[in-house]
Amino acid sequence: MSNVTRHALRVYAALTELRGNDRDVLDALIPFFEPILTLLNGKVFDPHVFAAGVRKLYRWRFTGDVAEAFIPRLEKKGILQRQASARGGTIWGVRYERAIEEPSSDILKVFDRIIDEFEKFPPRVTDLLTYRRSRDELQDILIRFLVSMDSSGEGAYMPELGGLEPGGDARELVAHLPEGGRPLDPSDRYMCARFVRHLMRNKPEFTPHLARLASIALLTDVVEDFIKPTYVEQNVDLTIALDAPIALDFLGCSGTAFQDDIETIVKALKRVGVKFIVFPISCAEMQRNLRSMLSLPPEQRRGYTHNALIKREVSLDYVQAVANSPERALENAGITVRPISLESFPHAHRFFTADQYEDFFNSITWGNLIAAREHDAICAALIMRLRETQHSSDIFKCRYVMVTRNSTFVRHARSYCLQSRMINEVQEGPIMFQRELATLAWLRTGLGVEDAIPRGHLITVCDRVLQVRPEVRSAVAAQLAKITPQRLEQLNLLMQDSRSVQKLADQTLNDEKVVTAENVEHLLDVMREATAEELKEHHEAELEAQRLAAREASAAAESEISLLNERLQALELEKRAAEGRITRQLETVVQTFNRRAKLYEQVAIGFLLLLGIAGLVNFFTHALDGNMLWTWVPIAMGLIGAIRLAYAILEKPMPGLKTLLGKLANSYLKGEAERLGLDFAMIEQRVRLSGSRLAITAPPDTTNG
Structure with missing residues (x-):
């Protein structure tokens, strides 16, 4: 068992013990620091060296300031001891003797059962590729997937910290730590996501354990910006604006899992007084995105809404209704559309001027459409104007914030506001990442929400990983065009069936490089078989429903006959009694x-x-x-x-x-x-x-x- 797996299972146990009491949840993460504390044993505690070790091991956005904030916790546990005090601060010595502490037997038994299932799982997914991993490797990649909610490097902040790496003896000390935190191989990520969804659907008894491990990923978000509070709130004055894709999630246009995830978060935050709005510019983007998707031929459609349509989790009529009037759909769902534009509230323009808006718009490099870049620039400007001067390191005290799935937007908006001196280094930017919102809802509304938020967020992460990549479809189409172009129409039809689309992703592990001229016809065949299997299952389900209806009708008839016999016997008894009385x-x-x-x-x-x-x-x-x-x-x-x-x-x-x-x-x-x-x-x-x-x-x- 790797150190990461051992530490994660101990954190899992700590989180279990924390449920239902008021202890600081960040105490549960201390087992992750054991390799660094072992190296520092007997030495003076240097927060920057400690932070460099954490970054090397886990790739967390962990700075010396964050490390200093852990000093009271480490002192309380007897790991740090005060040696001297000076004008520059207190000098702390590290006293840590590593005792390899294994997770409890109960946790290990559950985890072993999960890994037993994982060992048997890969052959069910693909017969095209050989996916072989040892038991220890499976343990490691599953834990790393769960505790990081691994989804292709979300929140990659490491380049911002490059200048903080220590030098000299400290660098030599940190060099003894293994290089960790590397992203999972895409095939491992896909296999983990597929396995987690398989367990949650077919063996729900494992779901609470998976969700508890996934909650560690939410805790690491707090560590990466430790100045964020973790205490529970009761009544807050905060309004959160939903970005267009998240608003579509809330309306159910992206599928059931995405809707359940954001609804759970929204309900939890509403209980403590948080209000949710959508800007008119976001409604326009929702309308533009849906109409753009609907205007394409079915075989060329992409994205979460298209996947929800082919999975039959949302109807085409409903999507068209939302596209026609996003405002009405949001109002019906209980989300207010706030009537505001760049011309509104002239007195607040000084908090994000027209020149700053133009400058920020010109600095946006993501997105191909000008309208999409205008949307992001307008939303950032509106949030800063609505906040006025109420900035804080506590998001609940910022009055306004926008939540998005675009991590680049989050980083760039904060960086711009810092450079423009609208906020300082410890204050929250105008845009926050959806995973951060999940963490906020989980920690600040109380762990009594149970595992609903981590579980919902884990499901959405898995579903994002499992979305078939357009490059895979394009690779199959390109190979078919070379060999049997007449079968392209068949591919287009199969891509409109959720079962065949999932089969294509499974067979290739969502990697377009796997598709070759030698296997493309095999891929098309298994896609067709998946569709046929679905039709067969549908037909069998109909037959079973008919058989069930017949059995129920027969049982009802037998019950009726039995009831009539009972009534007849009762009447016979009554008749005999009447005859006897008359006689x-x-x-x-x-x-x-x-x-x-x-x-x-x-x-x-x-x-x-x-x-x-x-x-x-x-x-x-x-x-x-x-x-x-x-x-x-x-x-x-x-x-x-x-x-x-x-x-x-x-x-x-x-x-x-x-x-x-x-x-x-x-x-x-x-x-x-x-x-x-x-x-x-x-x-x-x-x-x-x-x-x-x-x-x-x-x-x-x-x-x-």
Whole structure:
């Protein structure tokens, strides 16, 4: 394990311990200084020698003034000891015995698992090139990529410090340090970016660890200009103007990752009172950039918005709407368009005069379009005029600043303001770099923001590295034009598909020198296969969606059937319960009537017996002779006999007590049905008259009906 890797993992551990408390986050970086402190052990501490060692090891913009600012931290840790005091200042001695301190086992286990994945990864990316690195080399390049957010030398300040290198014995001392901080090889940068994005998409459990390592890169930004505060702010008076490309990022025109990154930063800073604006001149540049891209044939389009379009992360209609009215899109997104121009606020012109504007405009050497150079010059002038005289080493106390992705613009604007004596060496320039804004949001709004800002910034750095370079496409087109020009149209079509574009970058590791006449047709074939694979995956996804829908419909039907069965069973139970209840009610009704019918029969028989006994007694005693009531008894009996004779002659059944009981039973059942709330027709089916008695029949079988 290299020293850089070991130190980075120890810084990772220190940052983990710092979360949730108020300790100075820069203390976490001290492990990086161990090689220099080891060389200085037993010697007098010279800030300029110390700074030269840091520059040689890490290529940080580290000066003697920055080194002096670390003295209290080093003294607190017992590394520096006061030896003497003089008019020129305190003389410090270095007492540092290097003890090789390995990172904790937990961190090493996680990092080893990440490197295990990295060792298996390169063959998945390219079969055209042989990318072989030892395990130690993979560890080193991944750490260097993460802790520097390596993106092609952003913020290369080293030429400004060339005159600060020590001489004599000090130079000889620094010479013992290994040369570090060299930029990663482009193929290593690409492979690291591709691997990091692969892990974050497919193995999200590693994302917090990658983001924590990436946060070290944000800390080194603070080290490079140590006078910047790192304490947390609550309420600030700062307005940040967004440059046109960053405003397009915020609107989502550059893709999801870029939008998420800047939105996270903006939200964090808004919580402490920061306001965000866009100048009208930047709206004009947004409109010009989008219309310029949209006016080209699809195969000739380039840039972040084009990549977002072919990835389908943004719609063409939305991009056209933003191009038609950037002001409306920004207002809808919550960003104010500040109506201001070079003619506004004449009283503030003295803070950046018209002559200074012309001079600054003429000094701009980047950009091919005059309109783009005018935009940058106007924005710098407006920021300085809006600030008036409120300059500070703390960006939160400068009132106005502009954020951009153009590091050259940042350096040149600050250099011009220094040369013109508008600001001094410790004060912030009018333009700041986007990564510096991320650092500001991360440190000054509190580490409680977790890893969202470092994670978002890491994703955007990876996506920038992974953008296919126009030179690669041009190299493929040039080789095809020589061999099979008829396939150029096929290349143009494939370049409009995100999967094939990514495959081209993967196969070449984004290096146009890899493209040759021998492999160009292979490159075109793998691009076509990538598109076909995408179509196949899309078709399979549709089929899977259909299968899933069918499974869901089947499951829903089965669930419905199960529910209906349950309801049917419940109804069956209710039916049985109702049948049982009705049967019990009918049994009660039948038993009651049968008791009454028996009573009626017994009364009738008893009455006839009584009449017979009375007649027999009267035959012997003549006791009832002359009784009016008794006189009618024979008459009634004769009448009944005559009626029975008539019915017999007519051969008709003679109504009797049974018939009377039947009518009584029918009337009784109707009354009971009404009283119990039962259907009389059902009672007629269930109850029959047998002789002079009621009987219950079995309920009808409805299971087959």
